[in-house]
Amino acid sequence: MVTVLRGNIVHTPSFGKLETVPGGYLVLEDGVVKGIFPQLPEEYAGCPTEDWRDRLILPSFADLHLHAPQYPMLGMGMDLPLLDWLNAYTFKTEARFEDTDYARRVYRSLAEELIANGTTRVAMFSSRHTDATLILMEELERAGVTGYVGKVNMDRNSGVAQETTEESLRETLRWLEGCRFQHIKPILTPRFTPSCTNELMAELGRLAAERNLPVQSHLSENAGEIAWVKELHPDREQYWETYEKYGLWKPGTLMAHCVHSDERERAAMAKAGVWAVHCAASNVNICSGTAPVRRMLEEGVSVALGSDIAGGDQLAMSQVVVTSIRASKVKAMETGEPFLTVPEAFYLGTAAGSRYFGGEGFAPGYPLHAMVVDETAFPESARELTLAERFERAVYLMDKSSISAVYSEGRRVK
Amino acid sequence: MVTVLRGNIVHTPSFGKLETVPGGYLVLEDGVVKGIFPQLPEEYAGCPTEDWRDRLILPSFADLHLHAPQYPMLGMGMDLPLLDWLNAYTFKTEARFEDTDYARRVYRSLAEELIANGTTRVAMFSSRHTDATLILMEELERAGVTGYVGKVNMDRNSGVAQETTEESLRETLRWLEGCRFQHIKPILTPRFTPSCTNELMAELGRLAAERNLPVQSHLSENAGEIAWVKELHPDREQYWETYEKYGLWKPGTLMAHCVHSDERERAAMAKAGVWAVHCAASNVNICSGTAPVRRMLEEGVSVALGSDIAGGDQLAMSQVVVTSIRASKVKAMETGEPFLTVPEAFYLGTAAGSRYFGGEGFAPGYPLHAMVVDETAFPESARELTLAERFERAVYLMDKSSISAVYSEGRRVK
Numbered sequence: 001m002v003t004v005l006r007g008n009i010v011h012t013p014s015f016g017k018l019e020t021v022p023g024g025y026l027v028l029e030d031g032v033v034k035g036i037f038p039q040l041p042e043e044y045a046g047c048p049t050e051d052w053r054d055r056l057i058l059p060s061f062a063d064l065h066l067h068a069p070q071y072p073m074l075g076m077g078m079d080l081p082l083l084d085w086l087n088a089y090t091f092k093t094e095a096r097f098e099d100t101d102y103a104r105r106v107y108r109s110l111a112e113e114l115i116a117n118g119t120t121r122v123a124m125f126s127s128r129h130t131d132a133t134l135i136l137m138e139e140l141e142r143a144g145v146t147g148y149v150g151k152v153n154m155d156r157n158s159g160v161a162q163e164t165t166e167e168s169l170r171e172t173l174r175w176l177e178g179c180r181f182q183h184i185k186p187i188l189t190p191r192f193t194p195s196c197t198n199e200l201m202a203e204l205g206r207l208a209a210e211r212n213l214p215v216q217s218h219l220s221e222n223a224g225e226i227a228w229v230k231e232l233h234p235d236r237e238q239y240w241e242t243y244e245k246y247g248l249w250k251p252g253t254l255m256a257h258c259v260h261s262d263e264r265e266r267a268a269m270a271k272a273g274v275w276a277v278h279c280a281a282s283n284v285n286i287c288s289g290t291a292p293v294r295r296m297l298e299e300g301v302s303v304a305l306g307s308d309i310a311g312g313d314q315l316a317m318s319q320v321v322v323t324s325i326r327a328s329k330v331k332a333m334e335t336g337e338p339f340l341t342v343p344e345a346f347y348l349g350t351a352a353g354s355r356y357f358g359g360e361g362f363a364p365g366y367p368l369h370a371m372v373v374d375e376t377a378f379p380e381s382a383r384e385l386t387l388a389e390r391f392e393r394a395v396y397l398m399d400k401s402s403i404s405a406v407y408s409e410g411r412r413v414k
Numbered sequence: 415m416v417t418v419l420r421g422n423i424v425h426t427p428s429f430g431k432l433e434t435v436p437g438g439y440l441v442l443e444d445g446v447v448k449g450i451f452p453q454l455p456e457e458y459a460g461c462p463t464e465d466w467r468d469r470l471i472l473p474s475f476a477d478l479h480l481h482a483p484q485y486p487m488l489g490m491g492m493d494l495p496l497l498d499w500l501n502a503y504t505f506k507t508e509a510r511f512e513d514t515d516y517a518r519r520v521y522r523s524l525a526e527e528l529i530a531n532g533t534t535r536v537a538m539f540s541s542r543h544t545d546a547t548l549i550l551m552e553e554l555e556r557a558g559v560t561g562y563v564g565k566v567n568m569d570r571n572s573g574v575a576q577e578t579t580e581e582s583l584r585e586t587l588r589w590l591e592g593c594r595f596q597h598i599k600p601i602l603t604p605r606f607t608p609s610c611t612n613e614l615m616a617e618l619g620r621l622a623a624e625r626n627l628p629v630q631s632h633l634s635e636n637a638g639e640i641a642w643v644k645e646l647h648p649d650r651e652q653y654w655e656t657y658e659k660y661g662l663w664k665p666g667t668l669m670a671h672c673v674h675s676d677e678r679e680r681a682a683m684a685k686a687g688v689w690a691v692h693c694a695a696s697n698v699n700i701c702s703g704t705a706p707v708r709r710m711l712e713e714g715v716s717v718a719l720g721s722d723i724a725g726g727d728q729l730a731m732s733q734v735v736v737t738s739i740r741a742s743k744v745k746a747m748e749t750g751e752p753f754l755t756v757p758e759a760f761y762l763g764t765a766a767g768s769r770y771f772g773g774e775g776f777a778p779g780y781p782l783h784a785m786v787v788d789e790t791a792f793p794e795s796a797r798e799l800t801l802a803e804r805f806e807r808a809v810y811l812m813d814k815s816s817i818s819a820v821y822s823e824g825r826r827v828k
Contacts, residue, residue, distance in 0.1 A: 072796040075810025076803050078739070079755045096796040106794055284740045287747055313736070313810045322727070325492070326698045326737075330744050333701055341493045380520055382486045382510040389490050396489025396727045399813070 002044055003028050007052030007372065009036055010391040011059050011362045012347035015297065020387035026057060026362065026370070031410015033364050052404070056373040056387075056394055059361045060406055061317035062121035062353020063114070065216075065256040065277040065306025068136050068149070069094040069103075069127040071110045075313045078285050082222065085286070090310075091159035094127040094152075103132035104139070110315075111136075111143035116400040117316040118371040120408035121353050122147040123216055123254050123277070123306075125189055128154055128163045130175040137184040144406070144413025146369075147357065150189025150216055151175040153204060158195045165200050172207070183409055187254075192218040193229045193242045205247030215248045219255035219265075219276075222288045226260060240265050240274075249274060252356070256306060257282075258296070259289040270300040275356060277304050278348070280327035281320060282311030290331045293324070293348075294338060304352040305345075318398045321349040342392045367410035374404045416458055417442050421466030421786065423450055424805040425473050425776045426761035429711065434801035440471060445781050445824015466818070470787040470801075470808055473775040474820055475731035476535035476767020477528070479630075479670040479691040479720025482550050482563070483508045483517075483541040485524045489727045492699050496636065499700070504724075505573035508541040508566075517546035518553070524729075525550075525557035530814040531730040532785040534822035535767050536561040537630055537668050537691070537720075539603055542568055542577045544589040551598040558820070558827025560783075561771065564603025564630055565589040567618060572609045579614050586621070597823055601668075606632035607643045607656045619661030629662045633669035633679075633690075636702045640674060654679050654688075663688060666770070670720055671696075672710070673703040684714040689770060691718050692762070694741035695734060696725035704745045707738070707762075708752060718770055719763040732812045735763040756806045781824035788818045 005028070009021040019036075027034040027044055070093060077089040097103045114122065122140070126133035126149055133151040140149065151172060155165045163171070172188075179186045188208050190196040196204075208215050220226055220239050233242045240261075243249040251273035258276040261269070269276060278291050296303050306312070307320050314320050328340040340348070351361030359366025373394045385393070394402075406414035423438040433450075441448040441458055484507060491503040511517045528536065536554070540547035540563055547565040554563065565586060569579045577585070586602075593600045602622050604610040610618075622629055634640055634653050647656045654675075657663040665687035672690040675683070683690060692705050710717050720726070721734050728734050742754040754762070765775030773780030787808045799807070808816075820828035 071793050074793050075807040076799075078806070078810070093796040102794075102796075109793065281740075284743050287743050287753070289747060290744070323740075326695075326740075329698050329701050330704070333703060334748075339701070379486050379488050379523065380516075382507040382516075385490075392492070393489040396492070401815070 001030055002034070002047045004040065004044060004047050004049040005052065005057060005370070006049055007055050007057040008387055008390070009057045010387055012343050012351050013361055013363070015347050015352070016341070016344050018343040018388060018391070020391070022387050026368070028368055028410065031367050033362055033366055033368055035364050036362060052372050055404060056375070056390060058371055058373060058391070058394070059350040059354065060118045060120040060369045060371045060408065061349050062304060062356070063119045063307050063317050063320070064123040064254055064275070064304040064353050064356065065279055066122065066309040067125045068107060068110055069097045069132070070310035072096070072106055073310045074315065078313065082286050087159055091161040094161045097127040097129045097132040100131050100135060103129070103135045107136045107139040111139040111145055113315055114145050115143050115406055115408070115414050116403065117318070118403050118406055119317050120144065120146060120369045120406060120413070121357060123187060124149045125216070126151050128152050128161060128168070128171070130171045130178070133175055134178045137179065137181050141181045141184045144408040144411065146183040146409050148185055148187035148214060148216070150187040152189050152191050153200055154191040154195040155197050155200050156195055158191070165197055168200055169203050172204070176211070187214045187216050190217050190248065192225070193239065194225065194232060201246040201248065208250070209247055214252050214254070215250065216254040217243065217248070217256070219258050220260040221257040222286070223260060238265050240268050256308065257288065257291065259283050259291045266296055266299050266301055273302070275302045275304060277306040278324060279306045279308035279312055280324040281314050282308035284327060285313060286311050290327045290334070292331065293328060293340065302352070302356070303348055304356055305349045316399060317349050318395060321345045322396055324348065342395055346395055368407045369409065370407040371403050372405040373398055374402050377402055415444055416448070416461045418454065418458055418461050418463040419466065419471060419784070420463055421469050421471040422801055422804070423471045424801055426757050426765050427775055427777070429761050429766070430755070430758050432757040432802060432805070434805070436801055440776065440782070440784070442782055442824065447776055447778050447780055447782055449778050450776060466786050469818060470789070470804060472785055472787060472805070472808070473764040473768065474532045474534040474783045474785045474822065475763050476718060476770070477533045477721050477731055477734070478537040478668055478689070478718040478767050478770065479693055480536065480723040481539045482521060482524055483511045483546070484724035486510070486520055487724045488729065492727065496700050501573055505575040508575045511541040511543045511546040514545050514549060517543070517549045521550045521553040525553040525559055527729055528559050529557045529820055529822070529828050530817065531732070532817050532820055533731050534558065534560060534783045534820060534827070535771060536563070537601060538563045539630070540565050542566050542575060542582070542585070544585045544592070547589055548592045551593065551595050555595045555598045558822040558825065560597040560823050562599055562601035562628060562630070564601040566603050566605050567614055568605040568609040569611050569614050570609055572605070579611055582614055583617050586618070590625070601628045601630050604631050604662065606639070607653065608639065608646060615660040615662065622664070623661055628666050628668070629664065630668040631657065631662070631670070633672050634674040635671040636700070637674060652679050654682050670722065671702065671705065673697055673705045680710055680713050680715055687716070689716045689718060691720040692738060693720040693722035693726055694738040695728050696722035698741060699727060700725050704741045704748070706745065707742060707754065716766070716770070717762055718766040730813060731763050732809060735759045735809055738762065756809055760809055782821045783823065784821040785817050786819040787812055788816050791816055
């Protein structure tokens with residue numbers, strides 16, 4: 001069935017490119033994009049049309065790194081050093097997800113907030129709890145979020161949140177059996193090298209190969225962590241090699257942060273097709289540093305953005321995009337490399353993420369992920385604005401109250 | 415008349431100090447704070463009480479640097495270099511305020527947005543237009559905002575926004591005659607040294623002395639500007655001396671930015687009682703740098719925060735406080751000096767600004783400036799939180815929808 005969305009269509013078909021179609025038509029067949037047209041082709045005349053009039057139709061956001069069980073601690077403990085923050089907040093908060101009623105309430109609210117803020121694709125860490133993880137997946141599915149969720153594996157150095165190796169593997173299998181969702185799929189999630197024994201890493205690598213499962217973890221977030229990994233794996237030169245050693249470094253592996261990944265580590269990412277997930281707010285909040293995003297892109301590393309809740313304090317990816325621009329300006333002042341422009345950062349927060357899952361923004365042949373932005377609450381401008389200017393203003397000023405509608409995987413979900 | 419506010423009172427009586435009074439009482443006499451009490455003293459029993467129950471009662475924000483006529487361009491042109499941004503957006507947008515109907519609409523909406531976001535005190539730049547400036551003051555007064563507004567003086571290097579020297583002086587006098595507002599007072603506002611002739615600066619200095627008027631301007635925002643000032647005033651060693659030369663460098667003078675003020679310039683500020691207004695978002699957006707806030711404070715310079723709309727993109731001072739924390743963390747990573755904690759940054763965004771106008775947050779003897787924060791839309795926490803934790807979370811997560819009430823100069827205005 002063919003349907004049509006009409007409105008001011010703005011999108012970033014590739015990194016750095018902005019396309020604006022004033023009063024344009026987005027034609028869908030069973031929710032899959034057929035094309036964008038300045039005038040409606042005659043063959044589609046009479047098809048059911050949602051007319052958004054003067055509003056903006058933009059690709060929706062993809063958040064490729066966030067910790068669902070840290071949502072309850074959003075905006076807290078940000079004055080603490082990393083290890084105190086982990087012990088005082090993170091591990092204790094995650095441990096609460098033993099309680100499935102609590103998990104149901106928190107995850108329902110998280111899933112609804114994601115959609116309300118225009119995030120329709122995620123790659124998400126759960127806690128170690130199988131039941132809570134399945135509840136999380138169910139709630140995301142119900143709200144209309146798509147993507148990957150991982151039960152976290154952590155059998156050492158993890159305080160109250162820790163599991164045994166045997167338990168970790170057994171529960172991973174039980175979790176995988178329970179994963180029967182249409183839009184939310186499993187991703188293997190060793191928390192990071194220091195919290196997984198070699199035995200656990202090896203078993204997860206075997207499972208990833210056997211069942212062709214994707215992998216997500218953390219990489220080179222701060223100097224202390226990198227030194228710790230080196231101590232734990234003296235036989236490997238660099239952090240990334242501890243993942244490679246166990247078959248976890250493969251095309252589509254998501255690595256959060258990569259703040260301190262040097263040229264050699266970045267080359268290994270580009271070569272293997274491993275993605276860097278840039279988490280600007282978190283990296284500044286926890287004083288990890290500012291990642292060399294433009295260099296990564298120039299060197300052929302695929303980069304997407306993550307909110308990194310709750311090291312990051314911003315669930316709204318529009319804010320994460322703006323914070324990524326600001327972080328890139330800090331980097332620009334430091335190194336002289338050009339900062340991320342608004343279309344570039346928006347691409348990383350939307351189309352780059354959708355490319356991870358197949359497709360690229362509004363590319364034909366892929367289900368629609370979009371949001372409609374209402375600008376009536378924005379200040380009255382001094383003159384008529386171009387669509388490019390309205391787009392830029394929307395990125396800076398939008399919040400959930402200015403998002404009129406959200407489409408995920410071809411369906412309207414807000 | 416004595417009235418009482420009841421609720422969870424959290425405030426920062428001095429820089430770095432956080433005071434929490436769970437279920438406390440804020441006692442007011444004709445809107446002036448008499449004291450904060452954990453239990454209601456018997457003498458006030460029976461006085462009219464607003465019971466905010468479990469909500470937070472916090473000091474409201476002070477925004478000591480923003481450009482009202484740049485509100486229409488909020489979030490636009492942020493990819494442009496400073497000079498292109500000024501010419502393509504700023505000067506043209508400001509020129510629109512020749513139109514008093516337009517000014518009325520924009521300024522009414524700005525004043526309402528300020529109150530909605532908990533900003534009750536301002537030091538604000540208007541444009542060069544006398545009539546629009548009086549309209550701005552009237553709309554702020556009507557909405558319940560208090561503080562200073564300045565008609566901008568700019569008789570050179572200011573594109574379409576420029577006025578002649580004669581006109582600038584004549585209109586300043588006409589504007590001062592029109593300033594008959596209870597809560598909004600005039601402040602002399604030479605835009606910055608490069609946009610004011612020596613003759614204009616001298617006349618403004620004379621006026622400041624004669625009528626005992628405060629002064630606001632810009633100082634040492636970026637390297638190009640500093641070099642330009644040096645060219646224009648080869649007889650003065652540093653930027654600040656071009657203000658001093660004309661009697662504009664005096665106790666209570668507000669200087670926005672001070673990103674590149676060195677030790678000597680900072681010492682001159684501390685000695686004269688000139689305030690630095692730190693505008694973190696703007697300084698990063700325009701790639702000016704990150705100001706040495708902690709060093710300034712240690713050296714005895716008074717510092718408050720500014721949104722610097724529209725070099726800054728955040729009108730909500732809660733966001734400006736968070737961005738100031740992030741900027742200080744960038745500075746901390748660069749220099750090793752400690753970052754601003756949440757209570758420290760909140761102090762700078764609230765009590766520091768109120769100290770500028772007299773009083774200091776909830777200090778007894780001064781009219782109440784406060785806001786009530788409703789946390790029901792925040793994520794459900796994993797355990798019972800301390801008031802300090804709830805305060806910190808509110809700073810990170812609040813927006814205008816979570817502000818239930820605002821008090822300005824002792825009156826409820828939201």
